[in-house]
Amino acid sequence: MTEGEIVGSYIVPVHPHTVLVPEQNEGWQRLRLAFDEAAQRIKDADADLLIIYSTTWPSIIGHQIQANPNPEWVMVDDDFHDLGSIPYSFNIDADFAHAWNEANEKRGLKSRTVNYTGFPIDVGSVVALKLLNPDNAIPAVIVSSNVYANRSETTVLAKACLDVIKATGRKAVAVTAMSLSNRMFTAPIEPKDDKIHSLKDDEWNRKILEFLGEGRLEDVGQLSRTIHKQIRVQKVVAFKPMWWLSGMNDNRNNLTGEVLAYEAIHGAGGAVVHLDPAASGAGDKEYDEDDVEYFAGERNVLDAEEETEIIVEATPKTSGPALWEPTTGADSVNSDAAPKPVGMYPHARRVGDLLYLSGVGPRQPGTNAIPGGPISDGQGNPLEYDIKAQTQAVVDNITRILEEAGGSIEDVLDVTSFLVDMDRDFSGYNEVWANTLGRVGPTRTTLAIRALPTPIAVEMKVIAKAPKLN
Amino acid sequence: MCQIAPLFEAWVYGRLNGRNADADIATKHVALSMTQGEIVAGCLAPHPPHLVYAENPPQNEPVAEGGWEQLRWGYERLRESLKDVEYDAIVLLSPHWQTYVGTHFLGLPNFKSLSVDPVFPNLFRYHYDLNIDVDLTSKIHDKAAEAGLAVKMMENPDFRVDYGTITTGHMFNPAWDKPLVVISSNRSRDYYSVEVMQEMMIELGKVTREAILESGKKVVVIASNSLSHRHFTTESAIPEDMSKEHITSHAMHLWDMRMIDYFRTGQAQRILNEMPEFTEQAIAESDGGGLSWLLSTLDVPTYPATLHGYGTIIGTGNAIVEWPERDHKEASQ
Ligand SMILES: [Fe+2]
Numbered sequence: 001m002t003e004g005e006i007v008g009s010y011i012v013p014v015h016p017h018t019v020l021v022p023e024q025n026e027g028w029q030r031l032r033l034a035f036d037e038a039a040q041r042i043k044d045a046d047a048d049l050l051i052i053y054s055t056t057w058p059s060i061i062g063h064q065i066q067a068n069p070n071p072e073w074v075m076v077d078d079d080f081h082d083l084g085s086i087p088y089s090f091n092i093d094a095d096f097a098h099a100w101n102e103a104n105e106k107r108g109l110k111s112r113t114v115n116y117t118g119f120p121i122d123v124g125s126v127v128a129l130k131l132l133n134p135d136n137a138i139p140a141v142i143v144s145s146n147v148y149a150n151r152s153e154t155t156v157l158a159k160a161c162l163d164v165i166k167a168t169g170r171k172a173v174a175v176t177a178m179s180l181s182n183r184m185f186t187a188p189i190e191p192k193d194d195k196i197h198s199l200k201d202d203e204w205n206r207k208i209l210e211f212l213g214e215g216r217l218e219d220v221g222q223l224s225r226t227i228h229k230q231i232r233v234q235k236v237v238a239f240k241p242m243w244w245l246s247g248m249n250d251n252r253n254n255l256t257g258e259v260l261a262y263e264a265i266h267g268a269g270g271a272v273v274h275l276d277p278a279a280s281g282a283g284d285k286e287y288d289e290d291d292v293e294y295f296a297g298e299r300n301v302l303d304a305e306e307e308t309e310i311i312v313e314a315t316p317k318t319s320g321p322a323l324w325e326p327t328t329g330a331d332s333v334n335s336d337a338a339p340k341p342v343g344m345y346p347h348a349r350r351v352g353d354l355l356y357l358s359g360v361g362p363r364q365p366g367t368n369a370i371p372g373g374p375i376s377d378g379q380g381n382p383l384e385y386d387i388k389a390q391t392q393a394v395v396d397n398i399t400r401i402l403e404e405a406g407g408s409i410e411d412v413l414d415v416t417s418f419l420v421d422m423d424r425d426f427s428g429y430n431e432v433w434a435n436t437l438g439r440v441g442p443t444r445t446t447l448a449i450r451a452l453p454t455p456i457a458v459e460m461k462v463i464a465k466a467p468k469l470n
Numbered sequence: 471m472c473q474i475a476p477l478f479e480a481w482v483y484g485r486l487n488g489r490n491a492d493a494d495i496a497t498k499h500v501a502l503s504m505t506q507g508e509i510v511a512g513c514l515a516p517h518p519p520h521l522v523y524a525e526n527p528p529q530n531e532p533v534a535e536g537g538w539e540q541l542r543w544g545y546e547r548l549r550e551s552l553k554d555v556e557y558d559a560i561v562l563l564s565p566h567w568q569t570y571v572g573t574h575f576l577g578l579p580n581f582k583s584l585s586v587d588p589v590f591p592n593l594f595r596y597h598y599d600l601n602i603d604v605d606l607t608s609k610i611h612d613k614a615a616e617a618g619l620a621v622k623m624m625e626n627p628d629f630r631v632d633y634g635t636i637t638t639g640h641m642f643n644p645a646w647d648k649p650l651v652v653i654s655s656n657r658s659r660d661y662y663s664v665e666v667m668q669e670m671m672i673e674l675g676k677v678t679r680e681a682i683l684e685s686g687k688k689v690v691v692i693a694s695n696s697l698s699h700r701h702f703t704t705e706s707a708i709p710e711d712m713s714k715e716h717i718t719s720h721a722m723h724l725w726d727m728r729m730i731d732y733f734r735t736g737q738a739q740r741i742l743n744e745m746p747e748f749t750e751q752a753i754a755e756s757d758g759g760g761l762s763w764l765l766s767t768l769d770v771p772t773y774p775a776t777l778h779g780y781g782t783i784i785g786t787g788n789a790i791v792e793w794p795e796r797d798h799k800e801a802s803q
Pocket of ligand 1: 517634
């Protein structure tokens with residue numbers, strides 16, 4: 001099975017006008033045509049899954065994922081009930097919903113599936129599915145927007161979703177149902193008088209759309225809090241959907257973006273935007289926020305003294321074996337760019353045309369920190385850690401040692417890998433391998449062992465071609 | 471002849487609704503000579519669906535092993551207090567019918583459907599069948615429009631009534647034998663500020679009171695909201711496990727007790743004065759406007775209210791309070 005992927009992402013507006021009365025206003029009509037165009041593109045991309053993150057479905061107990069295979073009801077909008085009713089009958093991929101729920105739990109994120117007759121599917125989801133998937137040909141999943149969730153939860157929610165897409169080989173389309181500026185007129189208006197509520201809202205919307213048109217999704221994600229303050233009705237639900245959508249696209253800034261329409265709906269900013277995963281020219285990104293892999297629990301915002309945010313990148317000081325200076329000998333190869341040994345041995349040793357490396361772990365030279373987090377604390381209590389980050393750090397350390405010796409990663413011939421938890425970590429380790437050493441092509445043996453001397457989950461023993469001596 | 475009849479109807483309609491100056495005078499005279507309407511009681515009656523869930527009424531699908539008894543006993547005391555009091559209708563404002571384009575009113579005589587709570591669908595899937603006092607609703611609606619508030623009648627028969635209205639409606643009057651007036655929660659607090667929200671709700675309260683008094687009906691008015699409103703974000707395996715229930719923080723508790731103290735000592739004006747701080751610091755569900763509207767409808771009472779119960783629900787603070795206006799008639803003139 002080929003690995004699953006995101007084949008496209010869309011941002012769509014939430015209000016029911018585009019479904020019920022597009023003919024009443026030229027702008028609503030243009031939004032409707034953009035919806036139709038998006039539906040055609042989704043069909044042409046051979047998508048087999050539509051994932052809706054809806055801002056009009058708030059939740060409190062974690063995130064909720066719709067898991068009723070065929071939810072049916074009649075939706076009437078709380079505000080725009082006079083425009084009519086929208087009967088719906090959707091095709092939901094309940095298996096995917098359950099798998100996503102489990103993937104969330106694995107990443108420390110609370111969520112639950114909902115499967116109840118008569119569950120009120122929210123207006124944003126109903127509009128998106130009605131127009132993007134008019135014949136229900138593509139199975140869908142819908143996820144709520146947790147009112148208390150911040151960036152870390154929302155990012156991890158996306159990563160867990162990607163885990164399932166990849167594992168199940170799906171060709172998925174990610175959709176956020178949302179307004180840009182969401183300030184509406186607070187009194188009824190004639191359809192012909194519709195416009196963006198204020199010039200300021202309009203200017204912000206256009207700036208956001210300029211970024212999105214250039215495929216700079218992560219930039220919009222990083223501006224999320226600012227955007228919320230500037231053009232959003234101040235309530236608990238923040239401008240979160242861009243965190244989710246950027247997470248669904250590996251937090252990239254070099255997508256290929258196209259704004260299909262931008263219009264007012266009762267004063268709010270409604271846009272249909274297509275983000276194609278194909279890399280485009282832009283791509284520089286500031287990246288000033290953590291790339292969160294696991295959700296480490298509530299931040300207890302009301303109890304400052306119990307601040308418990310765990311940042312997996314940072315490594316607490318852990319007890320462990322004493323560090324040694326690498327031993328030196330005529331054929332030893334040692335590197336300041338590699339972590340200190342935990343015993344009396346050199347980093348590597350040259351024998352003829354071959355270079356034998358001592359076991360290399362993920363510890364960082366200098367700080368001794370463990371990327372992806374240690375597997376246990378100083379008292380031996382298990383901690384959540386990221387095997388991919390650890391594996392990547394091992395490969396980086398190997399690269400440094402080989403470069404110090406005058407060679408490169410391309411010289412690696414044979415690797416013996418040690419994992420402390422094969423069941424948990426093999427796939428993540430294997431994924432990083434495939435993108436790094438797998439491309440070099442050494443022989444490989446992977447073993448499960450009980451423990452390593454420091455709180456790490458992976459170590460590699462490497463034999464490489466020795467670089468030519470000058 | 472065929473042209474005169476519609477004109478005549480329009481004229482009568484205009485007079486009945488006070489649409490011109492002459493009619494205004496006429497209606498006022500009529501109001502004085504008719505039986506004066508009356509607010510028999512005002513109530514703060516919160517709507518966490520957990521209360522209906524814990525009670526296991528036949529209308530609700532999920533089954534519970536009890537829970538939140540302190541609050542359910544509080545509702546029992548409230549019902550007992552009004553058992554022998556006659557009234558014609560219940561006027562209720564719930565924060566879970568959220569409208570941004572003005573204030574809306576349920577405008578059809580009957581609504582019957584299944585209400586599934588989108589946040590706690592595991593606890594609340596309730597088959598409701600409720601009647602609306604469309605006549606009284608129209609009176610409040612029209613007066614609010616005259617006062618310059620943006621208002622709209624909700625006349626779509628497919629509309630599903632929000633779970634807040636259903637929960638409070640059930641807990642207050644499980645027989646459902648009184649017609650309701652159901653008012654949406656205008657989200658002006660989200661748009662502007664607590665101050666603007668409160669200004670609008672005080673105005674809405676004034677016209678609600680006027681409409682009730684002019685209607686000749688006896689009415690109970692209810693604000694359906696919690697006090698402090700910071701939830702836990704996790705639910706125990708057994709939602710009704712009372713060993714897990716407590717207020718989310720000491721600060722929330724202090725705010726709730728302060729409000730209850732004002733309720734019990736007749737300091738409604740002080741509540742209105744402190745509403746911005748309370749709503750923001752206690753993340754209170756008074757953000758929906760219900761409490762401000764209620765106190766205004768009760769003409770900012772100075773007599774003590776009765777506290778029928780207090781308890782927490784997944785960390786939020788909930789008080790069941792009654793202002794027995796029937797015992798303080800001098801205040802209602
Ligand atoms: Fe509520």
